[in-house]
Structure formats: C-alpha cells, structure tokens
Amino acid sequence: MTSPHHGAHALGSPGGRETAGAGPAGDPAPPPSTDTGMTDAGVTDTGVTDAVHEVEVEAEDRPPAAGTTSNLVIAVVVLAFGVAAFAGSWALGAGTAQRPAAGTFPLLVSGVLVLLGLGLLAGVRRTSDAERFTAGSWQVLAGLATMVVFVALISVIGFEIPAALLAFVWLRVLGHESWRLSIITSLAVVVAFYLLFVAALSVPIPHLF
C-alpha cells in the first residue's frame, strides 16, 4: 500500500480501468482510445470526462510516454509470443471442427493474438500509453532482487533471514527510512511472521529456528 500521493495509482489498479488511458501528463495528442470507457457508456458529458481525466493526471504524476522504439519492441514481443504459441499449438495437433484436438483452442487464440500483434505493429506511431522507464525503474529492479534472493534462500536457510533482509532493504534503501526504524521494523516483522505462521498456524514453511 502506498502513500496518498501515489493515489492515482489506485485508479488504474486492479480493475485496471483508468490509468492506462489516462495517458501521461501533458501529452499533447491523446491517443484515439482515450476515455473510451466513459464515452461508450453514454457518459458523453465531456465536461465530466475531462475533469476526471484532469484529476487522474494530477494525482498520478506519471512518467513521460515511451517512444516509438519501445512501442515497436512491445508489438514485436506480442507478435513473437503469438507466433510461438501458434507453432506450439500446431505441434499439439490442430484437429478439425468435427474432432477438436488438444491444440485446436490454443491455435485459435494464438491466431487471434498474432492478428492483434500485427494491429499493434501497425499502430506503433499512434499509441502513447506505454510509460518510459525512468531512473525510478532501478528501484523496481532492486525490489525485485530482494524477492529473488528470498525465494532462492528460503529452502536453504529458512525464511527468517531473507525476510528480515527484504524488509530492511525496502525500508532503508528504497524507502529512505531511518536506520533505527528500519532495523526495528524488519526484526519486528520477522518475529510477528514467526509467531503467526510457525508458532500459531504451524505452516510448514522452511524456518531456521
């Protein structure tokens, strides 16, 4: 859970509805698809739609849009995934309409995916809803690294040390909390987890003590 100022993030969250279309702040030419949900639903009141858009952009503070190259890479990755899935399904046996085989359904879906990938490729210049990777993206990589360490070590030395390490890195390095708070919180969290999962619920999670 993040602090209030990331708020808007919640907009795009799980339902995932608003953010993607909200587009980066100051985007001069909104992509054709912006605001579809609302207009389609009959909320044609542009006043409201624009105002909503404004609140989102303001609360969101999204990084600038990705360039054409990134969009090209995205389209190619989607296309490659579609082609690979298509080939894989073909190998499973395409079957016929009378006698569908194991590969029939994935074949149909990956066929559609290839077409959609081509559509994405065709519109590479017009999309602007991908974000650029910024300096802040390194933080994500650091956060990810702590999780990878966690999963790699848990079978070897139990969850306590990797969990404390993860919490400490997130607090001190990523969160810029004070040394004292970082150390106390990460230890407290591990103790709480130990008491809850090992002592109270006896979950067979690998543990050191």
Next chain:
Amino acid sequence: MDLAPVIDGFGVVLEPTNLLYCLFGVVIGMLIGVLPGLGPAATIAILLPLTIGVEPVTAIIMLAGIFYGAQYGGTITSVLLRLPGEASSVVTVFDGHALARQGKAGTALGIAAIGSFVGGTVSIVALSLVAPLVAGFALDFGPPEYTALALLGILLVSTVSSGDRLKAVIAACVGLLLATVGRDGFTSAERFTFDNLQLADGLDFVPIAMGLFGLGEILYNLEERHRKVQAPAAVANVWPSRTDLRQSSGAIGRGSVIGFVLGILPGGGAVLSSLAAYAVEKRRAKDPSRFGQGAVEGVAAPETANNAAATSSFIPLLTLGIPANATMAVIFGALLIQGVSPGPQLVTQEPELFWGVINSMYIGNILLLIMSIPLVGLFVRILRVRATVLAPITVLITLVGVYTVNNSVFDIGLVIVFGVLGYLMKKLGFDPGPLVLAFVLGSLLEDSLRRSLLIFEGDATGFFTRPISGTLLVVFLVVALLPLVRGALARRRNRSDDRTDTTTPKELV
C-alpha cells in the same frame, strides 16, 4: 418466491464465525479504500491464502466485505485529500473536496456514507429478487450458450477498460493461453508444460492473481513519484443536516438505480456507474454550475451508485458463473479453490452459500455505516501510516501467503514471475484485469467450445441457430467489429478532410 432459504441464509450469517469474518472483511475493505495504492482486486488477491481451510461461505462473506467496504473507504481520501482512494471515487473528488474546503468535510462524508448505505441496501434487495430469476433462466444454458456468454464477457471487460482496447484484448488472449497450460481434459495431452512436473496440473490461480494484481501493483508503486502529502482537512460534524438530506435524496434514489443496472453489465461495475450517476445529476440539475463548487448531490450520487454497483456485480457471478469485472474474477477464483463452481445451479444446490453471502451484505453495510459515521476520525488517522513501511510488509505477506496455499516454493517463484509481468503490463499500458478474467474463464470457454463443436458436428453456424447463443454472438460481433468500422470511416473522413480536429479521434472509438 420461496422465502425459506432466504431466512436460512440469515441463520448462516448470524453464526459468530461468519459475523467475525464479515467484520474483518469490511474493516480491511475500508482500510484499503482509505489507503490509496492497492485496490480491492489486489487486496482480495493477496488475502486469498486466508480463505484456504475456511468454509466457502465464510470465505466469500469476507472477500465480498472487502469489495464493498473499499467503496466506502475510497470516499474519505477523495473528500479530504483530493486523492481518490479507489477508481470508483474519482468523481466524488469534485464536489467532495470543494465541500471540505468550505469546512463541510463532515457533511460530504456523512452524505456519502448514507448514500452508500442506501445504495448498497437497495441493491441487495434487488439482487435477492433478480438473481434467482436469472439463475432459473440460465439453467437450460448448454455449451453453446456458455461459449457465447464467456466470449462476450471477456470482450466486454476488455473493451470497457479504458486503456488501449487492442492491448486489453491482447491481455485477454494471453490469459486464455495461460489457462491451457497443463493436461488437456479431453485428450490428456500435456500442453505447454515444457516437461515441468509442476506445470502438469496447470497454472494455479492464486499465484497469478497475487502476482499480477498484488506484487505488480507494489512494484509499480516503487517507482518514485513522490509529492508533498497534504494534511487532511479537519472533520467535524458528520451528521448531515435535514436540508442536505432533502437535497440529495433524489440523487441517492437515482444513483441506486443507475448503480444497480450498470453493475450487472460485464465491465460496468463501480467506476462506470459513479461517472454515469454524476453526469445524470449534473444534467438534471436546475443550476449545473453548482457542480464542482460543493453540491451535495455531486457526492451523494456517485457514492450511492458505486456501492449499488459493487453489490449488483455479484449477480452475473452468482447466477451465470461469469465474473463481471476484475475483482469478481478474483472472487470467482476463490470459489473455485473452495470447490464451488458458481453458476445457475448455485441457488438451488448451495442455497446456504448463495443466501449467506447475499444476506451478509446487509450486516456488512450496517457495520460500514457505523464505522464511517462515528468512527471516521479513526480512519482519517490511518492516512498517516507511511507507504514505505507498509510496502515491505505487504510483499512478505504475499510471498509467505502464496507458499501456505500449496506449501510450495515453486509457487513463490511463480508469484514473483507474475509480479514482474504485472509491473511490465501496467508500465506498458496493458490492463492486467482482462488477463486474469480470461484466465479464470479459459477452461470454461474451451470446454464449452469443444462440446458445442461436437454437438454441432463441426458446423460452427450451429451457434447462430440457437436463439440465446445466436443473440449473444451477434452482440459479440457488433462490439468487436464496431471500432474497426468506425475507425475505417473516420480515417476516410480524415483523408478527405486532410486536417483533423481534436474531436474526431475521440469519436473514433
């Protein structure tokens, strides 16, 4: 209508365990509504492991409580900080925050709570009446109808997500492909398992939902977009005056209806209905200029509507087995884990579950009303908890939680992989919602498609000879092809016009 099962349902709700889980659910929902960052789908996904080993009805009572509780909580930050805690509270910002600046934050919160309560309750009553009818109607649905219904559901959810529509459909296709991983139910051929034993039984729903919604969200929030946090406005006197109540009673009534109706539609849900309700009030108002300056109706209408919609979006799930939005997809997954497959037979085969969950919403709404009027100050104080402290705790809950489901370290790895995918998808403009929804519906869709093809002996036109599947598929085709046709028309117009004005691209979709 047979009332006995309905009354038995109340018996289920009043069992102490269920009451406790209901309270737990709505408090959590309220909290995550107040704390921006994680939405209801993410929270429900992260808490999925909690539901293992609990009775199905208890589990769903809690998860439902999180969902509608979040609608109440989202209001608080919208009003006090001008930062919507949930997507469905975005419109509340306009008049809610304007009222707060006039020192009437309490009025806004009070009206929102009352509106939410009324909207929720009206919606539960309507749900109790409508759901059994829909379920009865759907009892004769065969594989062709389910094929059409699943296709339409997935497409509508992808279309309404307001990101790039193409990308949303791509996400849905990926979800369908992920659902095919594992042993094929018909031929028992291994599909896309890459000879990995862990994949032979297919991908588990829990790591996918927890990764895409939960971890993906947390990782995305790690990228710093720090801004000064405002101090929340002081809240005094949450009891709205008689004038305020009279002024907003119409808005609350209309909001309930709009919310209920839009909530049922796939992809509709809380966000859309709050927008629609606000727009309707603004258009109906004698003096529309008041809106945005602190009109009470501007708070009452969307808050009522989003609660009504949150409740009514249970109808497609509980009666057809088709989730209407991302959060419902997660609850659908939770039911499947419990060994309950939601569908038209649920009302008759599991009346305790069906009515237990529905009736728990009455209790939940009363609890929420109590929490959001007298206890609002407590929740405002929670805004001071720092995100940097919460984030690592949430991550550890996710990683340890996913382990507890199958006691498998492989699942921890899986949740991290899907966390990265979720982060990249958000970053690159793909909505993870359709992916999860399509994943959940994937095996149903494939199953019914193959069964239908066998019924029709390979003749795909057979789908159009049955009235219900035919109608649904025609709607499907219209929704799928309309943007293409309109796009082509607009492009031709652009070419002849040469110069485009700003309105054209908007109409394009």
